[in-house]
Amino acid sequence: MGKIRPEDLEKIRERMARTINMREGDARARVTVHMGTCGIAAGARKIMSTLMDLVEERGIDDVVVTTSGCAGLCSREPMLTVELKGEAPVKYVDMDEDKTKSIFSEHIISGKVVKEYALAIGSERVG
Amino acid sequence: MSSNTGEKVGAVLVVGAGVGGMQASLDLAEAGYKVYLVDKGPSIGGVMAQLDKTFPTNDCAMCTLAPRMVDCGGHLNIEKLTYSEIESIEGEAGNFNVKIRKKARSVDPDKCTGCGECSEHCLVKNIVYLEPPAVPKIELEADDLSKVDEIIGRYSGGRESLLPILQSINTEFNWLPEGMLRRVAEIKQIPIEHILRLATFYKSFSLEPRGKHIVTVCTGTACHVKGAPRILERFERDLGIQTGQTTSDMQFTLEAVRCIGCCGLSPVITIGEDLYGKLSPAEAAKILERYRD
């Protein structure tokens, strides 16, 4: 890239937005794939890479994809928790690639909870 | 004692504002006399201000002189007439009439801060021409000479290029060999005295060959309170040298440095480019051993 103009700054910023937003953790939606031993055994890695691809494909920069440990419901793995900013987290169970895709477009993008795959809304009380 | 030649005046004229004249003026002024201190030079202080030490005690000349200059300069009973000469003296003891010529200074002494900018900018300079001293022949290996020339060639400009040049030589050779400094002086047409002044002013330059490994112990404040002096002592003992010296096998040079900005890890040492922190003297000694051939 050669010499830049003020308007080019904005372009670089847009290009960097996803990287920066990811680090700040200040995103509209947060998707957690539960990757305990059981989750991985049940195929959570596949779910994770599907999500990563979707994010990449659509150039989305306000969704954080992260991992956490076993959610304690090993029989229903792979599991996914979707948390939109300001809303209660929703847990999805028995995930596969197609379900992930539909949850991604319906819940994460459009904000509608996919009731048929959802296990519960809200999280456990801690402490 | 009374006298019939009119009233005596409570004022004294002191001629010459060297250290003797100043002391006399101060004593008189303290005793309550009004003193006129005349000197033909533009400043008080006289010859002593040009001396380093005075015979026979080797006392610091400036230390003797400076307090008297300050006292004289500020004393309300002393009127200083510098850059002035006496033209005539008439009258008798107790009642003199003195005519003093005050030369034009063309500077308002009330406003002048003595910054020296004007003399630097003045186009007329009183330069004393002397036979140039014999310049010793530069003794350098052909290799070193071409390297030095290459370094000098990297930086254009006059005096402002000196520091980068010295730094590059110091980095390349670990010290500043005399021949190289002379070469810099020759090419840049800068007196070797000025180069030496710079080389001795800054801490990072060495005028002696240094060892293969340069061991520095940070003695910044944080390291000091966390025990850096004890590490330094330990190294001095282990290497058998004092701080600033190099071992006889040219392996190690031990130096103390003021803060390398790693205070969170204090006490810190560096050996060459490697940095080690949070050390006890014993741990530091172990690390040092690793660098021995």
Add this chain to the structure above:
Amino acid sequence: MKSYRTNVMLCGGTGCVSNGAFKIKDALERELKKHNLENEVGVIMTGCNGFCAQGPVAVVKPDEIFYQLLKEEDAAHIVEEHFLKGRPVKELLYTPPAEKSPVPKMSDIGFFSKQRLIALRNRGMIDPEQIDEYIGRDGYKALAKVLTSMKSEEVIQEVSDSGLRGRGGAGFPTGRKWESRRKDPRTPKYIVCNADEGDPGAFMDRSIVEADPHSVIEGMIIGAYVVGASKGYVYIRMEYPLAVKRMRLAIEQAREYGLLGEDIFGTGFDFDIDIFQGAGAFVCGETTALVSSIEGRIPEPRQRPPRTTLWGKPVVINNVETWANVPAIINRGAKWFSSIGTETSKGTKVFSLAGDINNAGLVEVPMGITLREIVFDIGGGIPKGMEFKAVQTGGPSGGVIPASQLDLPVDYEQLNAAGSMMGSGGMIIMSRKSCMVDVARYFLEFLNDESCGKCTPCREGSGEMLRILERICQGEGRPEDLDTLEELGEAIREASLCGLGQSLPNPVLSSLEHFRDEYEAHINDKKCPAGVCKALITFTIDKEKCKGCRLCAKNCPQEAISGEAKEPHTIDQDKCIKCGVCLDACKFDAVLVA
């Protein structure tokens, strides 16, 4: 630019690098590859994170999990547990001194939560070697705004309204400095960034340059535009090789983007920056000495007025931290900046905490915060719960502030009133293990060494004060010495030309004021209460505690320790050189210092 689901922000400051940060980076990348995670998890080297005492440190984003004291071997564990299974590795989390269980989140750790970042706004958030990352966090936005839509006067008004004052120590209002240089008709004009951070115990300038060099460059370009300068210098100490490297890289990148050089942003404004490396002289931090150094003259301070010039032309010299604040003020407005801080001191200040403190490191706090908050809430108090004795602020020319003044709000005026100063922001915390006489002696030794020698009172006076202090530390102090010290101190303060000489007696005078009893103990009782001054202490072995492990005897360089195995040992006082090796070697606290 690839984006990752997880970013490991590994600290690449001097401290962490020296403890193997690069090796950890390689190990992490190796492990990530092994688990096919290299496209999901990125490892980014950032500038100094500030929490140097726990280095090497890393923050995992976006979860904000804070890892400390990392080792190469930990990489496999972290990747397997955290990045694959999403379980933070407990053993590598930070546990505050007063608590038992670790605190995983960075924002929950006291050291970080009380800080407010302006000058350090990008620390740990970006890779300082990538200009795009800086731009991604609103970098060079302020410059674009200034160049395309603001007049010089407006920028100066904004900076003046913000109340920004020089962060190098003296606290001169930045806006006023710029205004006077702008009005100066002489050209060309110069901009200098003073990164000759000579104060032992201060490292914020190094850290800012290492973590966010572009913020300094952007500030300098804005300053240059305002006063009409065409050339700038960054004067960096040679003791900071990493900072020099990062700054050089940043300048190159900025040139490539046309942010430095001719016709910046196509506005016709030209400005370029060069690096000038110092060569190890404390006095070069003084502005007149600094310009002499750049000019290739002997760096001795000069009389002011007239105003400092570079090659006889106007020059704006500001400290690193001051420059780094400028873009933030332009972006967020003077009103926002001036809402932080106290009546006379606005914004934040970066302090480096060092000495006897748990969380040594770099902190940025709003002006007006109390010393107590800095030392205890952020600094985590004194190791092993020892009593706080004093804090030295403002570097060697500052003064000590005793425990009784812990509730002092920190700003320029309050520190001056307490007999110390803001200085560049070094804070050395001292516990009962620090001897105030020794510390004063240490500072005088430093200042005597660094005095350029131009003014007699400073050159000779510092030597004389040092001789007296050395005598006191040797146990040969005389009762009249304390009065002599005070008298000398006053004279040096009055009669020196530059700041170095004028503030040189501060450490002695302020410690004499607050800790006169310690001086008297050295002189009258021939005792060093802190157990530091060698001539006044003896090492003995506590017969009750000694287990006879022979460790001390083995380590003693003088073979001064004798005793059978499993029997209490004794130290032969005639042979002992008081090196303290036995004290370090003993695992049972059986070596006593008195």
